[in-house]
Amino acid sequence: MNPDLLPNLQQPYRQFVTDYLKLLLASARRAHRHMDIADRGSIHAFRVAVRRLHTWLSIPGLLPVTDKKLLTRLKHHIKATNALRDATIHNKWLKKHGYSQRVALKPPSLPPRWKRLCRRLEASIETAAQIHEDRLNEPFSCRGASVVQSLFNEFADALLAIRGPEDIRGIHHSRILAKQLRYMLEPFAASDKQAERLMQEMVSFQDCTGMLHDLATMRDALAPAPSLRAHIEREMKSLYQIVETRHIRTREQLIRDFREWLENCDIPPPDWV
The missing domain is CATH 1.20.120 (Four Helix Bundle (Hemerythrin (Met), subunit A))
Known part of the structure; x- marks a missing residue:
């Protein structure tokens, strides 16, 4: 991520986390828009963006409110890319070591309603931004x-x-x-x-x-x-x-x-x- 886009580390904790999560969500949305099922590089970029967002949302103690159903749906998008990612890595290793065996490369079948999921994630982040606790103002x-x-x-x-x-x-x-x-x-x-x-x-x-x-x-x-x-x-x-x-x-x-x-x-x- 471009360091120039990062929120100030001295911001109140709640504000920094919600601003940073919005950046991560925007990155995942952008990767999804640019994704081409025939292009393994763009699929990998989407996978990484979603994984980073999912990781931040699921870190214990990061936010006082985390919708576990939304996390599960986000995880499904990562899992949908697992088979292609694993097959790519396995084939690379097999080729490097001179084996003729290969794993079939199948395009991922991503879950539906990505835009709806993004809207719900955005709403969840906004809700977290409204929580007033003294510890979140550090x-x-x-x-x-x-x-x-x-x-x-x-x-x-x-x-x-x-x-x-x-x-x-x-x-x-x-x-x-x-x-x-x-x-x-x-x-x-x-x-x-x-x-x-x-x-x-x-x-x-x-x-x-x-x-x-x-x-x-x-x-x-x-x-x-x-x-x-x-x-x-x-x-x-x-x-x-x-x-x-x-x-x-x-x-x-x-x-x-x-x-x-x-x-x-x-x-x-x-x-x-």
């Missing part, structure tokens, strides 16, 4: 950092809980938290180098664990020949070693980095262990 730079703190606390615990490359559920859970952290840090990262570095750590973690998830999905969905299955599992172990070396074993340093950033935001950090 500057976003302060209260937003508190939300980041809470998410990172969960992420740090989730890293410790991962049991190995076959712990797909644990890896997926930590990846979801990393995604929420990444998107919450984006407004700060536009003007804060320290926040940008932390955000890039989350991007790196997402990339590695995302590929792990893709390989596990390919292994389970394709019912591959034993030699291909063994190759996929070797790749999974190799990727997990990267995750373990770069992220799990460096957890304490990451905690120190987040602690330092929170202190710079005047947020007392928790006693992470």
Whole structure:
């Protein structure tokens, strides 16, 4: 997102969040208008825009009012693009490693009534903007950092809980938290180098664990020949070693980095262990 369009971080929390959500909704609407079912790039752009909007709306504690039915409908648009996205990634990997097997690329069948969903989301955001609570009048730079703190606390615990490359559920859970952290840090990262570095750590973690998830999905969905299955599992172990070396074993340093950033935001950090 263009940093020039971002609301001021010193705005009251409620105003910043609602203004930012309106920007994300406008981005999703624009991506939908420009989407061509025959163009995988435009489908991916729509998927990313909707995912960013959905993530912000679903972050715990971000807004006092969130319509779960609207979140579910928004999620359906992301899920509709999953098969095409997965097939594209799987085929790219198979081609790279010299396999002739391919997954069929089927255009997504998106749910109907996108415009109506957008109008209802807009109304929900406007409703949240009218809520009067003292805590929502704090500057976003302060209260937003508190939300980041809470998410990172969960992420740090989730890293410790991962049991190995076959712990797909644990890896997926930590990846979801990393995604929420990444998107919450984006407004700060536009003007804060320290926040940008932390955000890039989350991007790196997402990339590695995302590929792990893709390989596990390919292994389970394709019912591959034993030699291909063994190759996929070797790749999974190799990727997990990267995750373990770069992220799990460096957890304490990451905690120190987040602690330092929170202190710079005047947020007392928790006693992470």
